[in-house]
Amino acid sequence: MSEMIKESSLLDVQNLHIKFDISKPFIHRLLNGAEKTYVHAVRGIDFSVRRGETFSLVGESGCGKSTVARLLSGLYEPTDGTISYEGTVLADATREQRQHIRRRCQMIFQDPFASLNPRWKVERIIAEPLVLFGLIKNREEGKKRVGQLLEQVGLAASDMEKFPHEFSGGQRQRISIARALAGEPEFLVCDEPTSALDVSVQAQVLNLMKDLQDELGLTYLFISHDMSVVSHFSDRVGIMYLGRLVEVGTVEEVFNRPRHPYTRMLMDAIPSMDVIHKERTPVTGEVPNPISPPPGCAFNPRCAFATDQCRQASPQAQNISDTQQVACHHPLAVD
Ligand SMILES: Nc1ncnc2c1ncn2[C@@H]1O[C@H](COP(=O)(O)OP(=O)(O)OP(=O)(O)O)[C@@H](O)[C@H]1O
Ligand SMILES: [Mg+2]
Incomplete structure (x- = not known):
């Protein structure tokens, strides 16, 4: 989706695609x-993330959120399209530029246990990026910096002597955050960073992330399936459906004036805190198989408003306001 304010964007994604080859072995095919056989997991996505904001991606399981996160972090190569960071197109970046971007753009994963080496003490886990990026001269300087980073995420400097298994889930996620902060990043890609944690611990980690954002001027790309977390945590939201962005807007627009029937369906399923007796409408239907998505708009089999046009042509993104875009042949009216 085209973005209005290009100058202030930190990240620009244009026409991003990735196809995974999931074919049977050659001899079997012969x-x-x-x-x-391919899974076209990301099917032409455009968006920008502005400096200092939190942009969230939401959508049902399998719609491609983690794949986008991995593409942005350089863990996957796009099949088509461009990712630019501060105007530098990743695919054309020089070695030095790549090194700079690797340092300034970090990723936080859902499961901190899987992403922290269980055999390493916390000191080594957090010092690794400091060494990699040449930010410390000796062990002593490393210890000092690791201690500061641990304190910055609400742990004690002495925790560097321990192993990951000696911590609770929330503390482990704090360690991953400290490690991500070690290279002094400006952009953090956070893929469901709190969904493995208990609700009360979730809130503490989210508050920490918010405080760090204010202190350090961080920009977040945040992935979550919890709509109430997204509404509190984000500035803007992108709604994904089967590898595409179907709607983008500010939290206020997307939550209060959804224009895509899919966005409306997600919103209607959120339990309301204010209206106790409000009927929740559960999300109905199933996401189609990504190996053979339906022609036209991928949402058409589940959409109450689908017409022949929706079954034939894939809708292009259109601007609803300066900040809201929707890819739908028949956007909902707002009342
Ligand atoms: N490495 C891979 N090889 C083959 N297919 C993949 C690979 N990674 C993802 N996919 C497929 O791409 C699609 C999108 O997956 P992805 O993990 O990005 O979804 P998601 O939105 O993060 O889902 P969830 O909410 O469950 O985390 C799925 O159909 C998935 O099976
Ligand atoms: Mg995922």
Whole structure:
């Protein structure tokens, strides 16, 4: 979706695609006359993230959120399209530029246990990026910096002597945050950073992330399936459906004036705190198989408003306001 304010954006994504080859082995295809099989997990996505904001991606399981996060972090190569960071197109970046971007753009994963080496003490886990980026001269300087980073995330400097298993889930996620902060990043890609944690611990970690954002001027790309977390935590939201962005807008626009029937469906399913007896409408239908998405708008089989046009042509993004875009042939009216 085209963005209005290009100058202040830290990250620009244009026409991003990725296809995964999930074909059976060659010999099997030869004997059975089978074609190659692909999952087109990200199918032409455009968005920008502005400096200092939190942009969230939401959508049902399998819609491609983590794949976008991995593409942004350089863990996957796009099949098509461009990712630019501060105007530098990643694919064209020099070695020095890549090194700079690797340092300034960090990722936080859902499961801190899987992302922290269990055999390493916390000191080594957090010092690794400091060494990699040449930010410390010796062990002593490293210890000092690791201690500061631990305190910055609400742990004690002495915790550097421990191993990851000696911490609770919330504390482990704090360690991953400290490690991510070690290279003094400006952009953090956070893929469901709190969804493995208890609700009360979730709130503490989210508050910490918010405080760090204010202190350090961080920019977040945040992925979550918890709509109430997204509404509190984000400035703008992108709604994904089967590898595409179907709607983008400010939290206020997307939550209060959704224009895509899919966004409306997600919003209607949120339990309301204010209206106790409000009927929740559960999300209905199933996400189609990404190996063979339906023609036209991928949401059409679940959409109450689908017409022949929706079954034939894929809708282009259109501007609803300066900040809201929707990709739908028949956007909902607002009352
Ligand atoms: N490495 C891979 N190889 C093949 N297919 C993949 C790979 N990674 C993701 N996919 C497929 O791409 C699609 C999107 O997956 P992805 O993990 O990005 O979804 P998600 O929105 O993060 O879902 P969830 O909410 O469950 O985390 C899925 O159909 C998935 O099976
Ligand atoms: Mg995911």
